[in-house]
Amino acid sequence: MGITARGIGLLGAAVLLLGGGFRFAYPELLLLGAAAGAALTVAVVIAARRPRLVVRRRADPDRVARGEPAAMTLTVRNAGRLRAASLLATDRCGGRMVPVPVLRLRPGADTTVSYDVPTTRRGVVQVGPLRVTRRDPLGLVVLARSYGDSVPVWVHPRIHPLRAVPTGVGRSLDGRVDAVPQGSITFDSLREYVVGDELRRVHWRTSARVGELMVRENVDTSLPRIVVLLDNRAAAHPDRVDGVAESFESACEAAASVLTAAAWEDLPAVLLFVAAPDATGVPGGGGPGGGPARDADVEPAGDVDSDGPLDRLAVVSLTGAGTLASAAARLRRDRRGDTLVVLTGPGAREDLGHVGALRGEYRSVVVGVFGAAEPSPPGAAGLVVVDSADGAAFAAEWDGVRRW
Template sequence: MALLCAAVVLLAAGFGFGYPELALLGASAAVAVGCALGYAAGRPRLAVTRVAEPDRVARGEPATMTLTVRNAGRLRRAGLVAEDRCGRQPVAVPLLRLRPGHDTTVSYPVPTHRRGVVPVGPLRVTGRDVLGLVRFSRRHGPATDVWVHPRVHPLSAVPAGVARSLDGRIDRVPHGSITFDSLREYVVGDELRRVHWRTSARVGELMVREHVDTSLPTIVVLLDNRAAAHPVVDGLADTFESACEAAASVVAAATRENLAVSLLLVVPDDGRGSYLDRLTEAGLRQGGRSGTGNRSDDDPLRTATDRLRQQRLGDTLVFLTGPGGRADLGRLGALRGAYPSVVVAVFGPAAQPPAAGHPEPAGPAGPGGRPTGGGPGGTAGVVLIDAADGPRFAAAWNGVDRW
């Protein structure tokens, strides 16, 4: 801008007072500014592709982003500097001597130390003319996301449930009950009333109808994502991260056993995407105050428990909360009529015993967690687990002999 103003002044003075030298200097300055503007107006033709390997990864596992930039133009653009963005970290991409028709490739690790969606890109290309008069910056290529899922800890078993379904089937079902499954050859001891005579006559040997008792237990995981339930220290809510890991572990164990499972959040989300993707995007949200008994639209936990009671979405309920949700455990105990099996997990340091009307701990503290209640695994259909983090939750869960 200063050089452009100087060019105008020099041209005016040169032509106005008859000094050709000043006019020549002004014309040279104007030509330099025009060339710089023309260089900045020409958009570099860059083809940008990026591949995440993998694009979904568990927290702490390695992930790599590979970026390829190709010069699709006919000219070599000098003075270009490219920078990619990976989360909050800048990544330099060399473009200074990229010839036409050639490409450059850069691979860099994606930070996966925290659960969440890591935005990557777009590529930002900056350049300037040879005299440094004009500087420009443009974005090239689309941005992409890398999903850092919560860690999944191995759970040895899941609740078997009590709900019966004539359409469902799991592997560990008792044989010889109500639903036809297949035909097999007769063995000594089979009841003759189970012989399928028509098939036996066709194949020339006795064939017996095989029946199974199909059971389709449904597990409902309720994740407490209220800000009041989880303390935030230095910008991190460790208990909420542990609750997300526990929810992912229960969902993965149920999927492994071919059991139906559903995931709900106390402060609901849009319900789109896979369970692990929803847990990746889950965050703390403001809601009603913990421990209040007033019926209000500002109390999301009451709304969630009312929905669970009315709809009866399954036969096993798993509630995952933090230290701030301990005062609300009585509401979960009230759901035992609708859900024969209720599992409550409270994450955080060792807490005081629950207040009156809440599930009472009676078992001794175990390694990494404490499954409590009157008798093995709980009392009156409630299992209460105190755990400091996700691995200790898995250890306490695996220590419950009620499954």
């Protein structure tokens, strides 16, 4: 609760009038001072009265690619029964405030407002909560309260279609990169029987022990596995415009494109970062100069659901922790696939030798360098290097690669 300039003036006048009335025994001054004090008291009571508002909001959609339209629909209902609510309300949408018309909202009535959510930058746009400001009729006291929760709108990197998908050395037995519905003969796990399962896949010994039919679940080990390493170090992306490193944004778009192409082809893929997630669990959330980081954590990236790879690409930011050498050591120790895609910026071109040393563990190694002033020398470190200005150029160069 705050007092306005008018209220401060009236409070000062009340103190002076009451003091003068007592000092000089003027009943008129005492009466005026008491009236001013009573007006302030009534103003506090009116402003402190909490209206009963029910706030509902819906994002349509709540996950979009950078530059795509997204809208927020906000509904405010007056749940009170006695009198209309005379309020001023604004809704926070990212860094701006959107006015909401709730002036003289009758009991049981509601009002709806829709507005566009800015999606020009990758990240998470927090929308809400609704901020309601209540004043007394004389404008002496103002009180602001928050109603409802905030809703995040996830702005993912743009996805550029890729026609070619690296297949590494592990291919299906028929010479194609197709998933086998029932898996290969490699055992993976046991699960409960469902109608339609073949009886020849029932594991009778386990079924007799647990009292339920258990079915063997197999995996196709011939399918290639793709590992995407995103360099989220501030040193790898030194050039910034208005605080935004366009080379890093392009690398995020390339990572999203590769992972989406792998998902469409039903290929297993993993996403990891050079700088590990910080203590809050947000990858790279520490920002430049953040605290020490562990080795890069590997995350599954076979789908685009909540907390999937696109969500992690939406929240990842640049950090000062981690090195490409430590990430390469982790990749060598925990081999996650046969195709490695490294996406970095111009500041990491001198460190590509650490990536080139992984060719013994990963048969196919592709490096995407974004924002470099000069193209990388052909065959640098024995790698397939794709120099690109942005994500769209990377997709065009990617489809033109003939040697994986």
